[in-house]
Amino acid sequence: MNTIDARGYSCPQPVLMTKKAFASNENAYTVLVDTNAAKENVTRFATHAGFHVSCEVTDTQYYTVSISK
Amino acid sequence: MKEKRNILIVGAIIGVISVLLVYFGNPANMGFCLACFVRDTAGGLGLHRAEIVQYVRPELIGLLLGSCILAFAKKEFSPRGGSSPFTRFVVAFFVTIGALMFLGCPFRMILRIAGGDLNAIVGLLGFISGIGIGIFFLNKGFTLKRTHKFDTLEGLALPISSIALLGILVFIPSLLIFSSEGPGAKHAPIAIALIAGLLVGALAQRTRFCMVGGIRDFILFRETTLIIGFITIIIVALIANILTGNFNLGFVGQPVAHTDGLWNFLGMTLLGFGCVLLGGCPLRQFILAGEGNTDSAITILGLLIGAAFCHNFKLASSPDGPTLNGKVAVMLGFVVLFVISFANSRKQATDN
Numbered sequence: 001m002n003t004i005d006a007r008g009y010s011c012p013q014p015v016l017m018t019k020k021a022f023a024s025n026e027n028a029y030t031v032l033v034d035t036n037a038a039k040e041n042v043t044r045f046a047t048h049a050g051f052h053v054s055c056e057v058t059d060t061q062y063y064t065v066s067i068s069k
Numbered sequence: 070m071k072e073k074r075n076i077l078i079v080g081a082i083i084g085v086i087s088v089l090l091v092y093f094g095n096p097a098n099m100g101f102c103l104a105c106f107v108r109d110t111a112g113g114l115g116l117h118r119a120e121i122v123q124y125v126r127p128e129l130i131g132l133l134l135g136s137c138i139l140a141f142a143k144k145e146f147s148p149r150g151g152s153s154p155f156t157r158f159v160v161a162f163f164v165t166i167g168a169l170m171f172l173g174c175p176f177r178m179i180l181r182i183a184g185g186d187l188n189a190i191v192g193l194l195g196f197i198s199g200i201g202i203g204i205f206f207l208n209k210g211f212t213l214k215r216t217h218k219f220d221t222l223e224g225l226a227l228p229i230s231s232i233a234l235l236g237i238l239v240f241i242p243s244l245l246i247f248s249s250e251g252p253g254a255k256h257a258p259i260a261i262a263l264i265a266g267l268l269v270g271a272l273a274q275r276t277r278f279c280m281v282g283g284i285r286d287f288i289l290f291r292e293t294t295l296i297i298g299f300i301t302i303i304i305v306a307l308i309a310n311i312l313t314g315n316f317n318l319g320f321v322g323q324p325v326a327h328t329d330g331l332w333n334f335l336g337m338t339l340l341g342f343g344c345v346l347l348g349g350c351p352l353r354q355f356i357l358a359g360e361g362n363t364d365s366a367i368t369i370l371g372l373l374i375g376a377a378f379c380h381n382f383k384l385a386s387s388p389d390g391p392t393l394n395g396k397v398a399v400m401l402g403f404v405v406l407f408v409i410s411f412a413n414s415r416k417q418a419t420d421n
Contacts, residue, residue, distance in 0.1 A: 009216075011282075
């Protein structure tokens, strides 16, 4: 499991960080983001790349975006 | 699909509002130009003495408050900041210099295109080039570092200040400076301008509308959501201009524009480059500031002071063309942005 901590970064950086991580060709990734915009952008990007995506809000401070094949 | 449909509708509404603002009194092809509004507001506050561009634009206050109110309603208000604030101030300063070299922000650029102003097509090419330079550095790991959470009052400081400014504008306007002629003297009534700002602010908050983001995300990820809004505004404003007889194709004699292609190009290149470093166009900065982002609040101050410098030191172009001082400032801007880009793209700088 590959975790990308993109909290505190504003777009497009969370998406770029996710894109970079995809290069390692793993089956699942977890992306931590703390804005709604970042959550949606990462979700959209990963969905386009052919992954299944689910999100949950973690203690109202940030979102955990789970990405898997 | 829903996102794309929403941004299409919002693009259309913003296009119509832009044309209506001109109908109600704003200068031609200005509509909803952030750079123009900021420049006039700097003048209205007495930060510069260019007598034809002084007026406190209620649209800006509306933008901040529209975004802020909706962010609260949707529980998206999130006070944060601390991501290289002074660097952002400096970048924003030069973004205004680029905008006033060209005579317009990305918003006015597309409104000028929709009015038939071919100089703005040259500007668009520069704008895309500038975004390309910014993307080059993003791919090299450029970052202005993480933001941190702040208290509510810190996030609300700029929206509250804008309410104070609105109060002064309505109740004690004698404190402010207003142009008696020129673009600054042309404006829609305060209530209409404020409502237009509130509407655009709220709509842009919902859709995360961004002039720079559209082209940037298309180049970076082939992501088309934001660019649909960009194109919609051009089409709607174009149709509206043709219907109202305001479409006038050509390079020469365009309202508040000059024909120096090289400097139109370079001005917008500087602006596009700077906005990618800042993470969004001037409109987007107002929306983020309304959501409590104090880095964007600092960015807005950078835009404001940049506009003041532009007129105090004769950096801004006029319909007669660019000034020597303006050309020097734009070149200096490139040097500064390249230094900032390289300094923040180093590998060890990519985290924390």
